[in-house]
Amino acid sequence: MSELFDAVDALVSSRSTLPPPAERKRLRQAHGLTLDEVAAALQVRRATVSGWEAGKTEPRPPERDAYARMLKQLAQLYPANAPVPSEDTAVPETPAVPAVPAPSVAEPAKARTEPTADRILEPVSEDTALRPAAVPHPVATTRPTSRRPPARKAAPVGSPAGGVDARFENGPLAVVDVEDGQVLAYCVGGLVLDVPAKSVPALVEWTLSEGRLGQPKLSGPGKGADPLLVLTEAALEHYGLPVTITKEERLAGRIPEGHKVIKQLTRADWKLTKRGFGPWARIYRPAQGSERACVQLCIPSWDALDTRHWANTGQLPPADLARLLGTYAARVMTPRGSTAVTGLELMNALHPPTRASEPDETGKRHSEHNPGSLGKDPVDCAPCEAPDGHPLLADLPRFHHRTPAEVLVEEAYDWARPLTDAECLRPHLVGIDVNMAFAAGANGLTVGLGAPTHVKNPAFDAKLPGAWLVDLSHVDLSRVKVAKDTWVDLDGSLLPSPFTPKGERPEGPAWYATPTVAYAVELGYEVRPIEAYVRYENGRYLDGWYNRLRDAYLATMADLGVGADLSPEEFLRAMDGYRQRDPQLAIVVSAVKATVKGGIGKLRERPRGEGWKPGQPWRALARPTWRPDIRAAVISRTRINMHRKIVKHAAFTGQHPVAVLSDCAVYASDGPSPLDFLPYRDGKPLPGGFKLGVNPGLVKWEGTQSVLWGEGVREQFNAPDLNLARYIKDGTVTDQDTGE
Incomplete structure (x- = not known):
């Protein structure tokens, strides 16, 4: 019984x-x-x-x-009607932050590592320019013994158009790993899926049929983002792919066409883009109607995640890697390649080149130009906007050096000067850095959407984007207008010129973007352009791009304890050690910044590598988003924004920068903190001047060194104009930095 x-x-x-x-x-x-x-x-x-x-x-x-x-x-x-905290929304305690930074000037560490603006803003290829919103979780550098899910996860910011989409209920991406012979897909939010696929073609099929991965479109006429699979080393081995690639394969950006996995894909009727099977491979079948079948791969061990921007992301355990990349995807977009590539793709996603027309008499819809976009066809640049080697310049003599009257040179600042006697008596050099400077430069900027029109002897129009040949050598910085009918006298010898990257006063006619010429007018001087290439079709193309990246940056900084409503003193305390509160979120911040700079740089991508000769077209020229004029306008406005603040500060305080590098300015100061030389009255900053805060366009403390240090390194390298802004962060200067 x-x-x-x-x-x-x-x-x-x-x-x-x-x-x-x-x-x-x-x-x-x-x-x-x-x-x-x-x-x-x-x-x-x-x-x-x-x-x-x-x-x-x-x-x-x-x-x-x-x-x-x-x-x-x-x-x-826990009855169903009782409110309970969720592990996905629990907010961790914010660590106490130390007092206002009083940096040591006696112990130099390593040099400011950001490359020059030209290198940051102009990557030579879509794969070489690769830096990353939520709640703290520690970085794990070794694989854990268990797949413990995150106790907390980021709340997405800037949800895609259309909200939650059931087709993508498992999130935008998955990290594919293998444990004990079982293939697992780690998704955002701690979800782990069993993957039955035994080959790469089967993995692609599973992703599209059962994975429920992807991201909704960011704008009405756009398309949703394709699923992204991140393959760990164990997954590469399981699917017959190399864990690392050779130097030759890295230079080529792909594994050989004859690899067995590529043959498997071909037999299964899958195709690869022209990029081939590389660190950011795209596997697809031709679209059937409005539907497309495409999966993107990211392979960290093939250097897909550049350590300059993603730090050690590629070595994180699968769950942490999925969380970090998922946070970036939710706040920016699903990565499409390097941060530079993603920055450019974000522009496209927010302003797709085409849209569906209204139904015609038969009820059918057709593809038509999407107003406000750059369109689906590339446009020629103006000759002055073309970089060296461009087909428009094929008739120039081989070793011809183009003068400022022949080429538009709008680049970020790299300027420095010797210290005055009075500055040498001050104990400190303090650097301040503009947050998201190039994003702020793009905000509200009117740029050309179509092709340029050449005009002779035009009247200058500050609302018309373009390139202007004009003589600005008469602009005298010793007397400038800082407000309506308000002129001030300055020591112009202590200020950089706003019209050249090196801060040198122009000697005659030169090509400038509209924001540069408009600033000469703002300073109170007449301008008479000789000729111009203007774009009558124009608009604020970058506004949505700026807004999304700004929101991503501010949300991530807020999660790190740096809010937008802090007083100057609170802001400095919050910024002290903010990266250590959550190193993974700090990576997200770096990636967002790199997306801004890299995206702007991709607008004038140079030819990559082998086989190209000056005068021949290169692949990037076929893109509608190859727009050197837009890049020039953003950099021009960013440099002018910096100079305007420098002038306001000098007019009010009599203080002048001793060095400016891109978005960093260095001042001699009586104290080690920015508050020792930035003017505040009742907690309010100088109108139009530098203001401490986290928002794009405001400034943060970059670093402090002693005046003795600055004079010492200049004397050591026999370089009285050595740009100290490059090293102000931690004081290290090497022979390689100075060219010795």
């Missing part, structure tokens, strides 16, 4: 009542249990419990009865 009872008990257990999947997850989270803890108690894998909570699988005896027992007890403790 006991055997019959046992059989009945087993039968009942096999049908143990379970709450719906979403309720299972709620009850676990309500009690503060992790997936790993539940899995350990039931002696199953973490992915198994995750599948139960996602409704993808159901527990079977003997685990089902134990699981039902646990959920029943939890339901008694």
Whole structure:
């Protein structure tokens, strides 16, 4: 009889009542249990419990009865109508931050490592310019023994148009890993999926049919982002791909066409883009109607995630890697390649080149130009906007050096001067750095959308984007207008010229972008252009791009404890050590910044590599987004924004910068903090001058060194004009930095 009872008990257990999947997850989270803890108690894998909570699988005896027992007890403790904190939304305690920074000037560390603006803003290829919103979680540099889910995750900011899309319920991306022979896909939010695919073609098929990965479109006429799969080293080995690639393959940007995996894809009717199978491979089939079948791969061990911008992201455990890249995807967009490539793709996603027309007489819709976009066809640049080697310059003599009257040179500042006697008596050199300077330069900027029109002897129009040949050598910085009918006298010898990257006064006619010429008028001087290439079709193309990147940056900084409503003193305290509060979120910040600079740089991408000769076209010229005029306008406005603040500061305080590098300015100061030389009255900054804060266009403390240090390194390298802004962060100067 006991055997019959046992059989009945087993039968009942096999049908143990379970709450719906979403309720299972709620009850676990309500009690503060992790997936790993539940899995350990039931002696199953973490992915198994995750599948139960996602409704993808159901527990079977003997685990089902134990699981039902646990959920029943939890339901008694946490009724469905009782509010409970979720592990996904718990806010960690903010660490105490130290007092206003009083930096040491006696211990130099390493040099300011940001490259010059030209290198940052003009990557030579889509793959070489690769820096990253949410709540703290520590960086793990080694693989953990268990797949513990994140106790907290980032709240997405800037949700894509259309809101939640059931097609993409598992998020924009997954990190594919292999453990004990089982392929697992780590998604955002701690979800882990079992992957049955045994080959790369099967993995692509699974992703599109069952993965439910992707991201909704960012604008009405646009398209959703394709799923992104990040392959770990274990996944590469499992699918027959090399864990690392050779130097030759790295230079080529791809593995050989004859590789067995590429042959597998070909046999399965999958195609690769012209980029081939490289660190950011795209695998697709031709679109059927409006639907497309495409999956993007990211391979960190092939250097897909440039350490200059992504730090150690490629070495993170799968769950952490999915969380970090997922945060970036939610706040910016799903990565499409390097941060530079993604920055450019974000412009396209926010302003798609075409849209569907209204129905014609037959009821059909057609593709038409999307107003406000750059269109689907490239336009020629003006000759003065063309970089050296461009086909427009093919008739120039081979070694001809183009003068300022022949070429538009709008670049960021790299200027310095010797210290005055009075400045040498001050103890400190303090650097301040403009937050998201190039993003701020893009905000509200009117840029050309179409081709240029050449005009002779035009009247200058500050509202008309273009390039202007004009003589600005008469602008005298010793007397400038700082407000309507308000002129001030300055020591112009202590200020950089606003018209050249090196801060030198122009000697005659030169080509300038509209913001530069407009600033000469603002300073109170007449301008008479000789000729111009203007763009009558124009608009504020970059506004949406700026807004999304600004929101991503501010949200991530807020998660790191640096809010937008802090007083100057609070801001300096909050910024002190903010990266250490959550190193992974600090990577997100770096990646957002790199997306700004790299995206602007891609607008004038130079030819890459082998086979190209001056005078021949290169691949980037075929893009509608190859627009050197837009890049020039953004950099021009960014440099002018910096100079305007410098002039306001000099007019009010009599203080002048001793060095300016891109978005960093260095001043001699009586104290080590920016508050020792930035004018504040009742907590309010000088109108139009430098203001401490986290918002784009405001400034933060960059670093402090002693005046003795500055004079010492200049004397050591026999360089009285050595740009100290390059090294102000931590004081290290090397022979390589100075060209010795």
